[in-house]
Amino acid sequence: MDPITLEVVTEGLISVVREMRATVFLTARSVAIYEARDFSCGLFDAKGQVVAQSEDIGSHVVPLPWSVESSLKLFGDNLSPGDVIVMNDPYLGGTHLNDVTLIYPVFHEGKLVFFPAVREHWADVGGAVPGSMSGSASEIYQEGIRIPPVKLVEKGEINQAAMEILLSNMRVRDERIGDFNSGLAACRTAERRLRELIKRYDIDVL
Numbered sequence: 662m663d664p665i666t667l668e669v670v671t672e673g674l675i676s677v678v679r680e681m682r683a684t685v686f687l688t689a690r691s692v693a694i695y696e697a698r699d700f701s702c703g704l705f706d707a708k709g710q711v712v713a714q715s716e717d718i719g720s721h722v723v724p725l726p727w728s729v730e731s732s733l734k735l736f737g738d739n740l741s742p743g744d745v746i747v748m749n750d751p752y753l754g755g756t757h758l759n760d761v762t763l764i765y766p767v768f769h770e771g772k773l774v775f776f777p778a779v780r781e782h783w784a785d786v787g788g789a790v791p792g793s794m795s796g797s798a799s800e801i802y803q804e805g806i807r808i809p810p811v812k813l814v815e816k817g818e819i820n821q822a823a824m825e826i827l828l829s830n831m832r833v834r835d836e837r838i839g840d841f842n843s844g845l846a847a848c849r850t851a852e853r854r855l856r857e858l859i860k861r862y863d864i865d866v867l
Contacts, residue, residue: 662866666862666866670862670866670867671713673858673862674712674713674858674867675713675714675715677704677713677777677854677855677858678702678703678704678713678715678717678851679715679716680851680854681702681777681779681847681848681850681851682700682702682715682716684843684846684847684850685700685702685779685781685844685846685847686698686700688839688842688843688846689781689839689840689843689844690835690836690837690838690839690840690843691781691782691784691836691839691840692784693759693782693783693784694781694782694840694843697782699781699782700718700721700779700780700781700782701714701718701721701722701725701779701780702714702715702717702777702778702779702780702847702851703722703725703777703778704775704776704777704778704851705725705726705776705777705778706774706775707772707773707774707775708733709726709727709729709730709733709776710726711725711726712775720756721756721760721780722780724754724755724756725762725778725780726754727753727754728748728753728754728755728762728764728780728810729754729764729778730754731753731754731809731810732748732764732810735810736810736812740766740773741766741768741815741816742767742768742816742817743814743815743816743817743818744765744766744812744814744815744816745763745764745765745812745813745814745845745848746763746764746765746766746810746812746813747761747762747763747764747808747810747811747813747841748761748762748764748808748809748810748811749761749762749786749806749807749808750807750809750810751801753809753810756780757804758788758793758801758804758805758806758807759782759783759785759786759793759794759805760780760782760783761782761786761808761840761841761844762778762779762780762781763778763779763781763841763844763845763847763848764776764777764778764810765777765778765845765848765849765851765852767851767852767855769856769859769864774855774859774864775851775855777847777848777851777852777855778848779844779847779848781840781843781844783831783837783840784833784836784840785805785831785832785833785836785837786804786805786806786830786831787805787806787830787831787832788803788804788805789803789804791832793805805830806827806830806831808827811823813827813841814845855867
């Protein structure tokens with residue numbers, strides 16, 4: 662690949678992440694997200710390796726490849742277009758429980774090619790106190806609901822049972838739904854932009 666094409670494609674991939682960030686910022690419900698900007702986005706390849714990132718929080722972005730890897734270990738080849746994996750488990754690549762991650766597999770001609778991912782600080786994920794961050798907590802179970810990689814959306818359809826389990830253990834239900842939808846919108850934005858890049862430059866170039 663010539664240097665000019667390399668630079669153009671690189672900036673194109675970074676711009677995908679920046680548009681993800683803009684989508685989250687404009688649509689999230691938690692004040693921590695749209696005021697404090699406590700969220701990060703990234704783009705990963707089919708093995709979970711970092712492809713592109715932007716002006717994000719290091720403590721979010723650095724562990725994200727382990728989140729993707731944990732999801733791949735759990736689901737393996739059992740991933741389909743339209744799936745959305747949600748997790749926050751700090752022992753599987755998460756940070757603290759408030760930082761909820763959405764991982765979105767993108768396919769091209771039936772082959773898994775990318776994982777856009779969003780990590781957002783949800784204002785409450787249950788636990789002993791509102792806000793889910795207690796200085797007196799002595800074990801993780803007091804901090805909120807711990808979510809291993811779960812397909813919250815499967816082939817484009819929300820798993821309502823799983824969603825209800827999560828929302829029933831979190832405060833301010835409507836706000837949590839809004840935060841989830843903001844991350845989902847960002848991932849779908851990334852998918853559209855990636856398809857445009859694939860059409861322009863071909864998947865082998867990307």
